[in-house]
Amino acid sequence: MIPPSDDHVANAVADAHRREWAFVLAATARVASDIDLAEECVQDAYVSALEAWKRVGVPDNPGAWLTTAARRKAIDALRRDQTLRAKLPLLVEPVEPVVGGPDEAMNDHNGIPDDRLRLVFTCCHPALAREAQVALTLRLVCGLTTTEIAQAFIVSEPTMAARVTRAKKKISAARIAYRVPDQHELPDRLDAVLTVVHLLYTTGHTAPSGATLIRHDLVERALDLARLLQTLMPDEGEIRGLLALLLLTNARAATRTAPNGRLLLLEEQDRSRWDRNAIAAGVRLVLDALHAGRPGRFTLQAAIAALHAEAPSYAETDWRQLLALYDALLQVWPSPVVALNRAVPVAMVHGPEFALALVDDLAADRRLHGYRYLPATRADLLRRLGRWTEAASAYEQALSLAENDAERAFLAGRIAECASR
Amino acid sequence: MPDDKERAMAEYLILIYESEADWAAAAAASPDVYQRVMDAHNRFPGQVEALGAKIVSGRALQPTTTATSVRGGDAVTDGPFAETKEALGGFYLIEAKDLDQALEVGKLCPAEFGGVEVRPIMVFE
Numbered sequence: 001m002i003p004p005s006d007d008h009v010a011n012a013v014a015d016a017h018r019r020e021w022a023f024v025l026a027a028t029a030r031v032a033s034d035i036d037l038a039e040e041c042v043q044d045a046y047v048s049a050l051e052a053w054k055r056v057g058v059p060d061n062p063g064a065w066l067t068t069a070a071r072r073k074a075i076d077a078l079r080r081d082q083t084l085r086a087k088l089p090l091l092v093e094p095v096e097p098v099v100g101g102p103d104e105a106m107n108d109h110n111g112i113p114d115d116r117l118r119l120v121f122t123c124c125h126p127a128l129a130r131e132a133q134v135a136l137t138l139r140l141v142c143g144l145t146t147t148e149i150a151q152a153f154i155v156s157e158p159t160m161a162a163r164v165t166r167a168k169k170k171i172s173a174a175r176i177a178y179r180v181p182d183q184h185e186l187p188d189r190l191d192a193v194l195t196v197v198h199l200l201y202t203t204g205h206t207a208p209s210g211a212t213l214i215r216h217d218l219v220e221r222a223l224d225l226a227r228l229l230q231t232l233m234p235d236e237g238e239i240r241g242l243l244a245l246l247l248l249t250n251a252r253a254a255t256r257t258a259p260n261g262r263l264l265l266l267e268e269q270d271r272s273r274w275d276r277n278a279i280a281a282g283v284r285l286v287l288d289a290l291h292a293g294r295p296g297r298f299t300l301q302a303a304i305a306a307l308h309a310e311a312p313s314y315a316e317t318d319w320r321q322l323l324a325l326y327d328a329l330l331q332v333w334p335s336p337v338v339a340l341n342r343a344v345p346v347a348m349v350h351g352p353e354f355a356l357a358l359v360d361d362l363a364a365d366r367r368l369h370g371y372r373y374l375p376a377t378r379a380d381l382l383r384r385l386g387r388w389t390e391a392a393s394a395y396e397q398a399l400s401l402a403e404n405d406a407e408r409a410f411l412a413g414r415i416a417e418c419a420s421r
Numbered sequence: 422m423p424d425d426k427e428r429a430m431a432e433y434l435i436l437i438y439e440s441e442a443d444w445a446a447a448a449a450a451s452p453d454v455y456q457r458v459m460d461a462h463n464r465f466p467g468q469v470e471a472l473g474a475k476i477v478s479g480r481a482l483q484p485t486t487t488a489t490s491v492r493g494g495d496a497v498t499d500g501p502f503a504e505t506k507e508a509l510g511g512f513y514l515i516e517a518k519d520l521d522q523a524l525e526v527g528k529l530c531p532a533e534f535g536g537v538e539v540r541p542i543m544v545f546e
Contacts, residue, residue, distance in 0.1 A: 175431050
């Protein structure tokens with residue numbers, strides 16, 4: 001046999017890292033009973049793969065090869081170190097011993113239980129702070145390095161490392177069980193998982209600060225995670241809803257900024273450049289999720305995104321239907337941000353004056369203090385009413401809260417426009 | 422393969438934090454409050470057992486007006502260590518199989534004038 005080229009092997013390992021990390025880590029965690037040990041063994045397995053695959057070729061099922069290798073390393077470590085075995089902080093059902101060599105599991109995932117859901121639910125456990133859930137999910141489920149996660153969230157590397165370490169310590173010290181929640185707790189626990197994936201997407205989609213509006217890696221990871229959840233729990237309507245929401249939002253990503261980097265509003269975007277395949281896929285998922293009954297907040301948001309995506313133009317958007325969806329969304333998710341977003345279809349159906357009164361009422365809500373889209377929405381309504389001076393001062397207020405360069409450029413442009421009237 | 426029952430249980434302390442002011446105001450307004458809270462605490466062990474967890478021990482504390490703090494080894498002062506709106510008023514030491522079960526116990530724990538904190542007990546190897 002001709003040994004595979006180094007490049008080919010390096011690519012295969014990188015690919016397996018992206019596709020199989022969660023599977024390999026989750027299956028190894030079962031044997032290691034400890035996340036840190038499992039992580040270490042999985043990392044070692046990827047290093048071994050780089051060497052081994054150069055000699056024997058890339059296996060048909062890299063995930064199974066890596067899992068077997070990582071699990072053997074874990075078992076060896078546990079044999080060597082009695083204190084490790086006594087620790088067993090991660091609560092997992094003991095697993096059947098791995099018999100035979102790597103060959104046995106070489107061709108498929110057979111015999112290796114798919115524990116990715118346990119891993120996801122453990123990372124997103126409500127006893128962990130949201131930012132820790134996000135960091136752990138990226139670290140353990142997506143296999144990102146601490147450096148990468150720190151860069152994505154624009155915090156220093158030591159801060160992110162401390163956050164990850166603290167969360168892992170809590171999992172082990174407080175005994176957060178490594179399991180999929182029972183049916184009765186599933187809706188709440190799943191909502192936490194979906195929130196994390198959605199937060200990853202929105203962080204990538206609108207970078208909270210800095211020069212680029214979209215950080216593609218986070219967006220891609222969020223889509224991967226949503227697809228993974230959809231595969232693992234195909235009957236959950238809200239997962240379908242989330243995946244649809246991400247696809248539909250992402251289908252419009254290319255048209256969100258002008259070539260000079262300025263933010264483009266929905267009404268200014270070139271709809272011919274929207275990704276029609278992604279929209280079709282998203283719409284199919286939304287319809288499925290809606291038919292499943294009792295749509296949750298992600299499904300309803302996806303339905304809203306679908307209406308926008310399918311409208312031939314901003315003016316021809318079905319605003320009455322949108323308003324009905326916003327009303328339904330506010331029912332299942334009484335959030336002040338939803339109430340604020342509802343002002344947009346309200347303005348289209350009942351007029352900007354009516355919507356402005358609504359936004360002014362919302363301004364009293366403490367939870368919206370410092371929320372940059374509140375003054376921005378107010379400013380837009382004032383502008384449409386021709387109240388230029390008030391509009392300019394509301395845009396100023398929004399500008400003082402915005403950190404993203406594309407958003408700042410947009411708001412500065414609006415201020416100049418108001419001043420020239 | 423050991424099932425849930427055979428697996429070693431872990432210990433957690435459930436710390437009950439309540440507003441002493443709200444307690445006093447409620448007790449002044451209605452003489453039944455004390456009995457209602459006592460009844461809830463009397464029902465609690467049975468509810469915990471039904472979950473598969475266990476109460477090891479539990480105590481109620483005298484109010485913070487009776488507390489004395491000692492700082493730095495010799496500085497004695499009147500009052501609790503930290504002045505907070507909700508003060509530690511009692512605790513239960515429990516056994517649960519994992520944090521989820523301990524949190525179930527925490528949700529059942531009577532604390533109508535505040536809430537509870539669930540802390541794992543440190544295990545020394």
